[in-house]
Amino acid sequence: MIYPRLNRVRNGQRLSVELVNGLIKRTEYAADLLRQYKCVAGANISVAQRYDGTTISGGGRLRIVGQATVAGVNRGFVYDGSTFADIIYPGATSTNAYDIYGSNIVGSAVVGGTTKGFLYNGSTFADIIYPSSSSTIAYGIDGLNIVGRTVAGGIIKGFLYNGSTFADIIYPGATSNDAVGIDGSNIVGLMVLGGIIKGFLYNGSTYQEINYPGSIESFPWGIDGSNIVGQFALAGGFSKGFLYNGSTFTDIVYPGVLATSARDIYGSNIVGTASISGFTKGFLYDGSIFTDIVYLGATSTQPFGIG
Amino acid sequence: MKTKELRPINPTPEGVGISAEYINSIIDRIEDLVQVAESQKPIAGEGIAIQYTARGAVISSE
Numbered sequence: 077m078i079y080p081r082l083n084r085v086r087n088g089q090r091l092s093v094e095l096v097n098g099l100i101k102r103t104e105y106a107a108d109l110l111r112q113y114k115c116v117a118g119a120n121i122s123v124a125q126r127y128d129g130t131t132i133s134g135g136g137r138l139r140i141v142g143q144a145t146v147a148g149v150n151r152g153f154v155y156d157g158s159t160f161a162d163i164i165y166p167g168a169t170s171t172n173a174y175d176i177y178g179s180n181i182v183g184s185a186v187v188g189g190t191t192k193g194f195l196y197n198g199s200t201f202a203d204i205i206y207p208s209s210s211s212t213i214a215y216g217i218d219g220l221n222i223v224g225r226t227v228a229g230g231i232i233k234g235f236l237y238n239g240s241t242f243a244d245i246i247y248p249g250a251t252s253n254d255a256v257g258i259d260g261s262n263i264v265g266l267m268v269l270g271g272i273i274k275g276f277l278y279n280g281s282t283y284q285e286i287n288y289p290g291s292i293e294s295f296p297w298g299i300d301g302s303n304i305v306g307q308f309a310l311a312g313g314f315s316k317g318f319l320y321n322g323s324t325f326t327d328i329v330y331p332g333v334l335a336t337s338a339r340d341i342y343g344s345n346i347v348g349t350a351s352i353s354g355f356t357k358g359f360l361y362d363g364s365i366f367t368d369i370v371y372l373g374a375t376s377t378q379p380f381g382i383g
Numbered sequence: 384m385k386t387k388e389l390r391p392i393n394p395t396p397e398g399v400g401i402s403a404e405y406i407n408s409i410i411d412r413i414e415d416l417v418q419v420a421e422s423q424k425p426i427a428g429e430g431i432a433i434q435y436t437a438r439g440a441v442i443s444s445e
Contacts, residue, residue: 118443
């Protein structure tokens with residue numbers, strides 16, 4: 077509701093109820109404007125709100141990152157809808173690209189038999205290694221924050237890395253944790269709880285289980301706003317993908333294949349994998365149509381992230 | 384913001400006295416806040432669509 081500009085008071089003017097209510101209404105008007113003008117991500121747009129401003133990305137072509145297996149060797153890729161560009165960590169025997177935010181890509185590389193995480197800005201690789209760990213994988217990125225999993229002190233645990241410090245992400249009571257996706261302060265992950273693979277959502281203070289109803293295992297892989305995508309399996313069945321909007325699960329099944337996994341979501345676009353007879357291909361799903369993503373010559377193309 | 388952060392007021396034995404000058408600094412501060420809020424309105428550029436909703440301005444690529 078619009079409330080008119082306030083008039084300044086004169087010396088000697090008494091503080092009246094009308095004046096105080098004017099202050100309150102004008103303040104509420106400003107609050108209304110700020111709520112109305114809060115930027116929310118729509119299709120093909122990424123919005124990151126921070127104390128120093130709002131970063132709006134996208135508006136152009138979607139970018140998809142993942143891993144392709146060619147002649148038995150894994151390489152990372154970034155795909156813009158028409159062209160694949162390789163992402164290969166120098167000296168690595170295997171490279172995976174897991175997520176993208178703007179021009180920054182996170183992933184993992186096996187170098188000298190050791191798995192380490194990396195942040196790739198399009199030209200240089202920076203290592204992401206959890207202190208005193210034997211293995212680090214960077215799975216997700218949002219702004220400056222990176223999530224992943226590490227093996228340190230014999231414990232498999234998730235982490236949140238803000239560019240300078242690591243914070244552990246461990247679901248209470250779980251024996252193994254992976255933090256795999258991040259959007260704002262929300263992190264999705266996998267855990268082993270009571271011997272069962274389950275999903276979780278962590279909002280920075282509390283944990284919540286994310287499990288497809290009736291499933292024997294659930295893997296949430298990606299998050300964008302209130303939407304979470306992943307995969308699940310029912311007893312005796314193959315994996316299917318799911319989209320969870322915070323209240324309802326919707327199956328995502330690539331037609332005619334044995335197994336489907338939804339790996340990440342950005343706006344209304346979902347990337348994932350479809351597998352049949354030893355061949356795995358990627359897909360982009362816009363809610364109605366599946367479009368194949370296949371790296372030339374690869375036996376396996378796995379899109380893991382979209383941004 | 385053109386104005387400065389407001390100072391908290393202090394009670395006196397006689398109660399709370401607020402001068403016209405101080406009330407005007409509150410008014411100026413609120414008007415400053417309104418100007419900043421008005422300036423935050425997202426405007427659609429080329430290839431961008433904006434839909435104003437109850438949960439905010441939803442920005443999409445056309």
